[in-house]
Each structure stands twice: as C-alpha cells, then as structure tokens.
Amino acid sequence: MGQFVIVAYGPKPGREEQLLALVTRHHSVLRGENLVTDRPAYVMRASDGTIVEVFEWQSAEAIAKAHANEKVQALWLEFEGVCKYLPLNGLAECQHPFAGFEPIAI
Numbered sequence: 001m002g003q004f005v006i007v008a009y010g011p012k013p014g015r016e017e018q019l020l021a022l023v024t025r026h027h028s029v030l031r032g033e034n035l036v037t038d039r040p041a042y043v044m045r046a047s048d049g050t051i052v053e054v055f056e057w058q059s060a061e062a063i064a065k066a067h068a069n070e071k072v073q074a075l076w077l078e079f080e081g082v083c084k085y086l087p088l089n090g091l092a093e094c095q096h097p098f099a100g101f102e103p104i105a106i
Contacts, residue, residue: 002037002056003063008086009051015082019051022078024106027055029075035062044101046091051083052101 011019027041041055057063066072093099 002058003060004054004056006052006054006088008088008091009083010086011049011051011083016049018082022075022082023051023053026053026075029071030066033069033071035066041106043104043106045104046093046101048092050086050091
C-alpha cells in the first residue's frame with residue numbers, strides 16, 4: 001500500500017534556485033528507482049519561501065529501500081547542502097484548517 005509524504009524544505013540563504021532544481025529532479029529519481037507510485041508529485045511555496053513537496057511512496061518497504069539506494073542518498077546529500085527539513089506545523093499556512101500554498105510547476 002502506498003504512503004503519501006509531505007515534506008517542507010527551508011532553503012538556505014541564496015540557495016532557493018538550487019533547491020528548486022533538486023526538487024524538480026527528486027521525483028524522477030525516485031520514480032526511476034521504482035520507489036514511488038505513478039501519481040504526480042506536487043510542489044508549492046509557502047509565504048515564507050519554504051518549498052513543500054507532496055508525493056506517494058510505493059510502500060513502507062520502498063521508503064526503507066530509498067535509505068539504502070546510492071542514487072537517492074546522493075541526491076538527498078545535495079538537499080542537505082541547500083536546505084533544512086522543517087516541520088509542517090511551523091508554516092503559517094498550516095495554522096489554518098485549509099492550508100493554501102502557491103503552486104510551482106515542476
């Protein structure tokens with residue numbers, strides 16, 4: 001059974017464009033490694049500049065495989081250089097019952 005994930009990336013100063021490029025590659029790498037479903041990923045921006053990504057893993061096993069996959073680990077290492085992972089409850093939008101974000105085309 002699939003599992004949806006919502007992740008918030010807080011770009012480090014001056015690194016938003018690099019972060020967006022990584023987010024654009026992220027889902028295609030995961031799909032190429034057969035770790036996510038065929039559902040599209042969604043990427044959006046919070047009012048403070050945080051980038052939010054929503055996608056669906058194929059299963060809990062696929063998540064575990066991602067943590068041992070060289071291609072995925074290399075990509076995630078790049079993420080660490082350009083952003084911080086943030087809890088969703090820190091976003092102003094998530095303080096409302098219907099959180100709204102600016103869509104980003106990927």
